[in-house]
Amino acid sequence: MSTRGVAFDAVMPADYIRANYSAFFNRAHKQMLPELENVPVSTGNGGAVAYLLRSRGGTAFVTETVATKLRQEGIAQLVADAPKISHPIYSAVHVRHHHSHTHLRLLKALKQMTA
Secondary structure, three states: OEOOOOOHHHOOHHHEEEEOOOHHHHHHHHHHOHHHOOOOEEEOOHHHHHHHHHHOOOEEOOOHHHHHHHHHOOOOEOOOOOOOOOOOOOOOOOHHHOOOHHHHHHHHHHHHHHO
């Protein structure tokens, strides 16, 4: 997402907010975008990335949910030619609870959200 309305190859490191969502995401980012590794602003919190986009502007990778919200608010636009970086989500459930109805509903909801 970008508040600058730029194509991805025009993203300036000074305007880039480096998201650190997970080790998997960081590895993919480093391999795909080495030119955007050392930037002035970096955070591992998705809410902080959205806050920074709202308050100072710039360009950053965000989740699809956050991207939709920022678009609806008129804050930022998709950068159409930006690469997609995805990362797996892992879930652990204690063996005593793996058959509980609540946990089964939560796992089903998580699968639907990430499908």
